[in-house]
Amino acid sequence: MATIESLVSSDYALSLLVFISSVIIASAASFVLKRYVSAITSKTKTDIDDQILAIVSGPIYFAIILSGAYIALRLLELLSQYLQALDNIFFVCIVFIVTLVVSRLLRVLLGKWLKVQKKQEKTPQLLSRAVSVVVYFIAILVVLSYFEIEITPLVAAFGVGGIAVGLALQNTLSNFFAGLHILSDKPVRINDFVELPESKISGYVEDIGWRSTRIRTLPNTIIIVPNSRLAESIVINDSLPVQEMSVVMQCGVAYGSNLERVEKVTVETAKRMQKKVRGAVKDFEPFIRYHTFGDSNINFSIILRIESFVDQYLLVHEFIKALSKAYKKEGIEISWPVRKLYYGEQPKQKA
Helix, strand or coil: CHHHHHHHHCHHHHHHHHHHHHHHHHHHHHHHHHHHHHHHHCCCCCCHHHHHHHHHHHHHHHHHHHHHHHHHHHCCHHHHHHHHHHHHHHHHHHHHHHHHHHHHHHHHHHHHHHHHHCCCCCCCHHHHHHHHHHHHHHHHHHHHHHCCCCHHHHHHHHHHHHHHHHHHCHHHHHHHHHHHHHHHHCCCCCCCEEEECCCCEEEEEEEECCCEEEEECCCCCEEEEEHHHHHHCCCEECCCCCCCEEEEEEEEEECCCCHHHHHHHHHHHHHHHHHHCCCECCCCCCEEEEEEECCCEEEEEEEEEECCHHHHHHHHHHHHHHHHHHHHHHCCCCCCCCCCCCCCCCCCCCC
16 A cells, blocks of 8 residues: 555656546547537538637647646656746747647638638638738747847847848749739739730639739649739739629621611520520620621621620530521521622723
8 A cells, every 4th residue: 555655656656647637638628529519510500610620629639738748747856957948848839839729710710701701712822821920920929028038139130131131032022012912902813714915814813822823724724923923914804893794796797688687586596595505694685786887798796694704605606506507597698708809991002
């Protein structure tokens, strides 16, 4: 009995007991979070609580074990002279864990806010990293304050070094601030379909990073455009102010055609295609407008409506086939280019 009491009273045994207890508590907390709390969050309408639970589960587990290890080490008589060092290490580790959790939580909340308020399905990379940088910078200030390190000399040193770094990274910083300008001014957003006429680039905006913007083209390739160049370019955003847009097709019929009949057949065909083709706006009323007496035809525009930019390809494809068939059935002619040549008698030369 005395042997057991001496073993329990031993600081090593007590320290080991505390550490094992912390592991058991951490495992139990992880089990409760994964089994019961996750079952509750999975039944809610939003997924933000599931994301928050996924973020905090791991850090809570490690924080409990870290706390147990800290208490266990403090109980050891052998380490009594290193208690201040243990306190410092424990504080830095806890600050790091809290910073990691706060950074991830803010990124999730920011993404949720952008999705609800700005209709963005994906958070720009630049914005996510900016949030993380701010959080970690605050954490560094907290750690420096805990160790009573003067911040003013460091700020002065960083200021002098910052000038040299700024000159060396002038293009990088230009792209970084251009990225901030794009995010704040919102000329383009993630998932917008954009066109850069000068560069002949078009596609969906995949991400806005700290240096460049990634654009996914229709052939499914990625084009990387520096933010500074994008900010200075003329950009056609086909997704603003809304995804829905018009498609203007050009056509022409022979001069001898009955224009009233041409208009009726064309509009009826267009209406059928608007209701039939995937991606066409079903309740839109298509129309035509005559505008030019051409060389061989009377030319006109046909106005259709699509839900998004890429839907135009299928609608135009199906409409051309249907209109050609309708014109052949009604005897409406689309003339080829024609040139009439007039020959006159050459004047007789005097003898």
